[in-house]
Amino acid sequence: MAVCTGCSLLCDDIEVSIDGRRITKTKNLCRKGFGRYRSLSSDRSVPKVDGKQVGIDAAISRAAEMLRDAKRPLLFGWSCSTLEAQRKGIELAKRTKAIIDDTSSICQGEIVEMVIRGEIPTCTLDDVRNYGDTLIFWGCDPSSSHPRHMSRFSYFPRGEKLQRGHEEDRTAFLIDIRASPTAKILSGNFVQIPPGGDADLIDAMLAVLDGKIPRVRDKKAMIAMMNTLKKADTGVIFPGLGLAYSLRGRMDRLKALVDRLNEYTKYNVIPMVGHYNMRGFNQLLFDETGFINRVSFADGIDHGPMYSVVEASKSCDLAMVVGSDPISSLPAGIAKALARVPMITLDPHRTLTTELSRVVIPTALSGIEAGGSALRMDGVRIGLDPIVKSEYPSDEEALSMILGAI
Amino acid sequence: MVSAMEIYQLTPKLNCKKCGLPTCMAFAVALLAREKQIEDCTPLLEPKYEAKLKKLREVMAPIAGATETGLIIHDERCYGCGNCVVACPVNVANDPKGSAIGLGPKSDRVILVVEDGVVKCLNPKECRRFGPNRILCNLCTATCPSKAIEFV
Ligand code: SF4
Ligand code: SF4
Ligand code: SF4
Ligand code: SF4
Numbered sequence: 001m002a003v004c005t006g007c008s009l010l011c012d013d014i015e016v017s018i019d020g021r022r023i024t025k026t027k028n029l030c031r032k033g034f035g036r037y038r039s040l041s042s043d044r045s046v047p048k049v050d051g052k053q054v055g056i057d058a059a060i061s062r063a064a065e066m067l068r069d070a071k072r073p074l075l076f077g078w079s080c081s082t083l084e085a086q087r088k089g090i091e092l093a094k095r096t097k098a099i100i101d102d103t104s105s106i107c108q109g110e111i112v113e114m115v116i117r118g119e120i121p122t123c124t125l126d127d128v129r130n131y132g133d134t135l136i137f138w139g140c141d142p143s144s145s146h147p148r149h150m151s152r153f154s155y156f157p158r159g160e161k162l163q164r165g166h167e168e169d170r171t172a173f174l175i176d177i178r179a180s181p182t183a184k185i186l187s188g189n190f191v192q193i194p195p196g197g198d199a200d201l202i203d204a205m206l207a208v209l210d211g212k213i214p215r216v217r218d219k220k221a222m223i224a225m226m227n228t229l230k231k232a233d234t235g236v237i238f239p240g241l242g243l244a245y246s247l248r249g250r251m252d253r254l255k256a257l258v259d260r261l262n263e264y265t266k267y268n269v270i271p272m273v274g275h276y277n278m279r280g281f282n283q284l285l286f287d288e289t290g291f292i293n294r295v296s297f298a299d300g301i302d303h304g305p306m307y308s309v310v311e312a313s314k315s316c317d318l319a320m321v322v323g324s325d326p327i328s329s330l331p332a333g334i335a336k337a338l339a340r341v342p343m344i345t346l347d348p349h350r351t352l353t354t355e356l357s358r359v360v361i362p363t364a365l366s367g368i369e370a371g372g373s374a375l376r377m378d379g380v381r382i383g384l385d386p387i388v389k390s391e392y393p394s395d396e397e398a399l400s401m402i403l404g405a406i
Numbered sequence: 407m408v409s410a411m412e413i414y415q416l417t418p419k420l421n422c423k424k425c426g427l428p429t430c431m432a433f434a435v436a437l438l439a440r441e442k443q444i445e446d447c448t449p450l451l452e453p454k455y456e457a458k459l460k461k462l463r464e465v466m467a468p469i470a471g472a473t474e475t476g477l478i479i480h481d482e483r484c485y486g487c488g489n490c491v492v493a494c495p496v497n498v499a500n501d502p503k504g505s506a507i508g509l510g511p512k513s514d515r516v517i518l519v520v521e522d523g524v525v526k527c528l529n530p531k532e533c534r535r536f537g538p539n540r541i542l543c544n545l546c547t548a549t550c551p552s553k554a555i556e557f558v
Pocket of ligand 1: 004005006007008009010011028029030031032033034146147148149
């Protein structure tokens, strides 16, 4: 069985037939995961320095040189690398007195941090399958982002205490600003809110729990939903990017709701982490520094918003990007700031970021060409075994070589 | 999905019984149920009905790929999410250690599987919509986020 690194569900029941380096047939991979496997043979990057193709050793030694000379390097990316590579990355950040940040800084960071700090209760996806009878998908569309979430763990499968699966034993609500593909499945329990309306909805939900009349249009539906939520045996909330953006800086509202629901029954939270090992990086950095992202090692350990990729991209004099494509995925302002500084990029694929980089170090595709381990969105560790060989080093090996050459 | 009425409009409307059925309307219904082939209506193959024949072939094309139970898969819409695989009551009954608990199927007696990122139908005869004791099961279509499965 192979593991899919297409999203943070790290599905480990994948069957793959290969002929040399060609994937001939896969079973159980969703379309998104199949795309990741198929990317094995498309748009692969090659070692480059200043736009010219070079040997991998030349690219590594140039990267080491640049890192050695930099005054304020930024090391960014990390959520698509194994735990082992991330550990090397943190070591490299310490050695080069760098700022280190990952993609959580601009997405689910706040919620993941509360989970890792133990400020809100959480559980594993296996617990959800076995006991989670009342679910809230909030500001997310699992059908598109984590296609097998509902079938493997949360809604459709039979569990130890839930032998009849979704038909009778589970109730799921969807709260979102748009009628997404997931809303087609949960149309009976879909609560549509205006953009940014999450905090108001939480207020209304809390009002019902306090026995007050909620200030929403459909009061009856709201009261019915809260009655269902109260009657849960084990409730689980899955916050997505929509909620993370909408409640930015006000995550105490979500905590207030979770705390209040926990006065009635057990409610857990599992953030819908996107990239396959963002949770892993956040956990490692937290164990090392007490912070999940936005850390500077320039003078001991410092943490703050000025070390987020958004701010640091403006103040750094070198950026090393690992397994991420910030030039195409980050807002234009940040991408512009990044494009201004010399970049070193480690990536299995050619991206806009590699195109703009001074040094490109191609790496093996983790989970397919390189092994290691990663933390699933719920923090469960999953081992990865490579199924094909690569001519290029894994992120972990490339980072070790850089560390050795500095 | 095309209706029997639309198909009827494309028949020669002769009620000549050459197809073995009493009326063109009955033929349209049989065509939709895949009990008859377009070619069973021999008058339709005459040159004067060329336009109708062409149109009929067009509207019938999506149904041509349907399995015996009438199940059609639109590959391009499928997310490969496996909701249908895990919800199908036959998969659940025949595969308690695989699809019933959310994993990839471990039994070869399942109806629905996901291969290369897209759902596939094996063993259509196991489907509850098939055979003399058929029932109108619709769990695979009701759990699909993208209407990738349809019945005709
Ligand atoms: S749900 Fe995610 S981990 Fe599972 S097969 Fe799809 S992309 Fe891969
Ligand atoms: S053979 Fe064609 S024209 Fe004659 S009854 Fe049947 S459908 Fe109608
Ligand atoms: S109709 Fe029912 S039995 Fe047939 S494939 Fe769909 S879910 Fe399975
Ligand atoms: S047919 Fe629908 S439910 Fe089945 S795997 Fe495809 S998208 Fe999912």
